[in-house]
Amino acid sequence: MNQLTDLGVAAIRDGIASGQFSAVEVAEAFNANVAAAQEALNAFIVATPEKALEAAQAVDAKRAAGEALGPLAGVPIGMKDLFATRGVQTTAASHILEGFVPQYESTVSQKLWDAGAGMLGKLNLDQFAMGSSNETSYFGNVISPWKRPGSNAPLAPGGSSGGSSAAIAARLCPAATGTDTGGSIRQPAAFTGISGIKPTYGRCSRWGVVAFASSLDQPGPMARDVTDCAIMLEAMSGFDPKDSTSLDMAVPGWTAALSADLKGKKVGIPREYRVEGMPAEIDAVWEQGIAWLKDAGAEVVEVSLPHTKYALPTYYIIAPAEASSNLARYDGVRYGLRDLPEGAGLQDMYAATRAAGFGPEVKRRILIGTYVLSAGFYDAYYTQAQKVRALIARDFERAFEQVDVLLTPTAPSAAFALGENVDDPLAMYLNDVFTVPSSLAGLPAMSVPAGLDAQGLPLGLQVIGRAFDEQGVLNASLALEQRAGFTARPEKWW
Amino acid sequence: MSVDTATVAKIASLARIKVTQAEIEAMVPELNGILAWVEQLGEVDVSGVEPMTAVIPNTLRLRDDVIDADPLTGGNKRDAVLANAPAAQHGFFGVPKVIE
Numbered sequence: 001m002n003q004l005t006d007l008g009v010a011a012i013r014d015g016i017a018s019g020q021f022s023a024v025e026v027a028e029a030f031n032a033n034v035a036a037a038q039e040a041l042n043a044f045i046v047a048t049p050e051k052a053l054e055a056a057q058a059v060d061a062k063r064a065a066g067e068a069l070g071p072l073a074g075v076p077i078g079m080k081d082l083f084a085t086r087g088v089q090t091t092a093a094s095h096i097l098e099g100f101v102p103q104y105e106s107t108v109s110q111k112l113w114d115a116g117a118g119m120l121g122k123l124n125l126d127q128f129a130m131g132s133s134n135e136t137s138y139f140g141n142v143i144s145p146w147k148r149p150g151s152n153a154p155l156a157p158g159g160s161s162g163g164s165s166a167a168i169a170a171r172l173c174p175a176a177t178g179t180d181t182g183g184s185i186r187q188p189a190a191f192t193g194i195s196g197i198k199p200t201y202g203r204c205s206r207w208g209v210v211a212f213a214s215s216l217d218q219p220g221p222m223a224r225d226v227t228d229c230a231i232m233l234e235a236m237s238g239f240d241p242k243d244s245t246s247l248d249m250a251v252p253g254w255t256a257a258l259s260a261d262l263k264g265k266k267v268g269i270p271r272e273y274r275v276e277g278m279p280a281e282i283d284a285v286w287e288q289g290i291a292w293l294k295d296a297g298a299e300v301v302e303v304s305l306p307h308t309k310y311a312l313p314t315y316y317i318i319a320p321a322e323a324s325s326n327l328a329r330y331d332g333v334r335y336g337l338r339d340l341p342e343g344a345g346l347q348d349m350y351a352a353t354r355a356a357g358f359g360p361e362v363k364r365r366i367l368i369g370t371y372v373l374s375a376g377f378y379d380a381y382y383t384q385a386q387k388v389r390a391l392i393a394r395d396f397e398r399a400f401e402q403v404d405v406l407l408t409p410t411a412p413s414a415a416f417a418l419g420e421n422v423d424d425p426l427a428m429y430l431n432d433v434f435t436v437p438s439s440l441a442g443l444p445a446m447s448v449p450a451g452l453d454a455q456g457l458p459l460g461l462q463v464i465g466r467a468f469d470e471q472g473v474l475n476a477s478l479a480l481e482q483r484a485g486f487t488a489r490p491e492k493w494w
Numbered sequence: 495m496s497v498d499t500a501t502v503a504k505i506a507s508l509a510r511i512k513v514t515q516a517e518i519e520a521m522v523p524e525l526n527g528i529l530a531w532v533e534q535l536g537e538v539d540v541s542g543v544e545p546m547t548a549v550i551p552n553t554l555r556l557r558d559d560v561i562d563a564d565p566l567t568g569g570n571k572r573d574a575v576l577a578n579a580p581a582a583q584h585g586f587f588g589v590p591k592v593i594e
Binding site for chain 1 (some may be wrong): 495497508509510512524525527532534536537538540543544546547548549555557564566573574577578587589591592
């Protein structure tokens, strides 16, 4: 394997800046890995080797001219195919957007290009980011680079940012963008042994990101360590007047302030996260995490988040409700697919287009959302869910009066095999049991790899912080990372 | 509350998604499973609780009332707006005939 593709964001940037290797060499190495893995892993919907090279050439030229280089200069990244990229097909992994070529660039992707990054391609995902296993993409499943020993069963890379997680774990890119609505950055990060952070709601602009559930959707970075995530997050964050919920706050220098010293910090362990039937290995890795944070100087106390068990049902009212209105825009008129049966009128065209364009999980959520918002049911479902959501957020506020961060497992299991949960939507939804509550409260939360289970598959730990305290989350995650010493990587078979 | 085939057909019609009778019949137990599960929210005491409207307190801003303040999303973008339309004609979105 090529050495350059083993490097992370900081190492690539610093190596280019100091002249150890050129940006073009880096781009070529990653382009080659992307091409070689496409058939086996299906991590990308579209590869853009020419974009990666073009950005690299610009960085090399700047360096040769002695100009200042950006914080991501020469770092080639993967872009989740939920971000609009000017001139490059953007599909949300749905047939209904196949062939859609945006005339504009999302704010987050533009910020990354401005920082000197280049694009390796558009990463596969669950259709409209609805899924936890990447099995709902119109463009085929993403296959995790990890395997159980002695088994060839393809494993899920997690979802919805499964192309991102698989590509980073397989060294097809050093970092990627993700988006997180109920756990879509953190759960795939945990499944593939990488790191990922969902910042406070509003930190990263949603402008140009295909909308799923607007009160929950939040972009964030995925990479192989905490420092690389911090560098990416700094580049992606910042006020955007084009997003009405964008935070009008300065972006702190998270990377420079990283510190794994947790003396004087309090870590809360929410007792309601000890769910029935949780595998012993998940519990063991959680206990290990508690010991690591104590070792880093933190005081660990138990806290209570009494409404935790209601978070998932709340989410599965609010997210489909918002999706059903957001996805009303796909009508076969302005962009995307049009299915016009012979002799059909306008209403028939809408219905035929949406039947042909949306996958089964997307339709299921639109129907649920339409039902809970419909006359006669709105108060019983939607208003009730928004009230319970307020209680869930209040639970966190009270906990954060006592502690600085919370530590939980990221997911209730290691990666499962493809096909294991597809026939039971409820079983699939339970994957997000630990990630959804903080999403409903808009809080920053990060997953870092903590160890391997008995089958040799990665397990992740989640750190949840106060609103706007990404620094606290990153610091506790760094303390975990340093003690976990996680170096496992999937054996190359692709 | 649970749904039957007639309700699912009505929801699908409201959502403008064409469904076959077989799809409706398959969806009834699926949707009922999900609805039965979310109905546990009914047991939560929410007296005196306001429904959440903003997850992070924020004020809705008004932008300055300037034409073309943002050159990217301002006016005179007809061709860019129509670039991805399945049937753009004469500078308009084309749709099936709606008036006889």
